[in-house]
Each structure stands twice: as structure tokens, then as C-alpha cells.
Amino acid sequence: MPIIVGDYSLDMQTTSEGGESSRHELELALGEQINALLSATRALSERSAAHFHADLQPAAFHIARWLYAFGPARPSAIAEAVSMDRSSTSTLIGKMRSLGLLDSSPAPGDRRSIIVGLSERGRRRVAATLEDRGKEFYARTQDWSEDDLTCLIELLGRLTSDQPT
Known part of the structure; x- marks a missing residue:
């Protein structure tokens, strides 16, 4: 009996006792x-980044989304958190500041260092972008049953778990 997965039709008949062919x-x-x-x-990430600000690289939205979730931080901490090198992060932060998306202030206890965070404009743009992303995601899953959603959540959790089942 064939099973349709996406654009693929899988023949569930096996060529050996163990079923290696169908498993494969x-x-x-x-x-x-x-x-x-x-x-x-x-x-979707590329479209979201363009929605956030068309003049910025997609990595800038990654930084903005992190700041939206975790709040102001030193540029070095942001770079580490988003897995970017410090130079690229610094360049993007500078560009985002010049566009009015980020604010900066001296770091407490170390006036040579700065803390950056989203400006009010930056927070509004991130929120609008995340809302837009959510609408697109909802449009893809709105007709799914709760059982289908629960099953997908469980299976993805098992797939991404650190522990084999």
C-alpha cells in the first residue's frame, strides 16, 4: 500500500524480512x-527580516529578536548569544542605531562599554514582524486538528531531544 508523503509516494512493501527497504x-x-x-x-526568516527593515541584513532581525526576548545587553553578549562574530555584530548594531531601532547607554560600572537595547521604534517593528510571522504560520496550520498539532509537537520534540527515545 503506497503512502503519500509530500510529493513522494512510498511503496510500503519490503524487499527483505526486516523491512529495511521501506524503512530506508x-x-x-x-x-x-x-x-x-x-x-x-x-x-520565512528572509521575509521577516525584510519586513523588519528592508535596508538591513537578515542577521539584524536575529539580533533585534534576541533583544526583544532578553532585553538590553553588551554587544559582546549579544554576539555570543546569536552566534555571530563581534565585528559583524558591532557593524549591524551601528547600522541599527543609525536607523533609530536601537538605543545605547554606558554600561553600569564600566563607562567604556555600552549597553544596547531596542528603541521604542525597534520594539514596535519587531512586534509587527513577529505578528506577521505568526499570521503566516497560523494560515498554514489553521485547518489542522488538535490531534494533528499535538502529534507534530510530540514528534518534533522527540526528533530534537538530546536524548534518544
Whole structure:
């Protein structure tokens, strides 16, 4: 009996007693779907970054989203948190400050260092962008049953868990 996964039809008949052929086909189909998910996520991130500010690189939205979630911080802490090098982070922070998306102030106890955070304008733009992302995600899942959503959440949790099941 064939199973349809995305654009793939999998023949569930096995060629050996252990079922290695159908298992292999399922694992390949899973890999294809994970790749499709990663591509769709990357595309959504690119659109979100452009929605946040068309004149900035997508990495700037990553910084802004982190600041939105965690609040003001030193540029070095931001760079570490978003896994970017300090130079790139500093350049993006400078550009974001010049666009009025970030505010900065001297760091308490070390006036040579600064703390950056989202300005009111920056917070509004991040919030609007996240709302837009949420609408797109909701549009993709609004017709799903609660059982389907629960199943996907559980399976993704198992897939991304540090512990094998």
C-alpha cells in the first residue's frame, strides 16, 4: 500500500524480512521533508527580516529578536548569544542605531562599554514582524486538528531531544 508523503509516494512493501527497504524509503522521505522545512523556515526568516527593515541584513532581525526576548545587553553578549562574530555584530548594531531601532547607554560600572537595547521604534517593528510571522504560520496550520498539532509537537520534540527515545 503506497503512502503519500509530500510529493513522494512510498511503496510500503519490503524487499527483505526486516523491512529495511521501506524503512530506508521512509527515512529518505523524512530527510526530504526536513530539508523542505528548513528551506521554508529560511525563506520565512528572509521575509521577516525584510519586513523588519528592508535596508538591513537578515542577521539584524536575529539580533533585534534576541533583544526583544532578553532585553538590553553588551554587544559582546549579544554576539555570543546569536552566534555571530563581534565585528559583524558591532557593524549591524551601528547600522541599527543609525536607523533609530536601537538605543545605547554606558554600561553600569564600566563607562567604556555600552549597553544596547531596542528603541521604542525597534520594539514596535519587531512586534509587527513577529505578528506577521505568526499570521503566516497560523494560515498554514489553521485547518489542522488538535490531534494533528499535538502529534507534530510530540514528534518534533522527540526528533530534537538530546536524548534518544
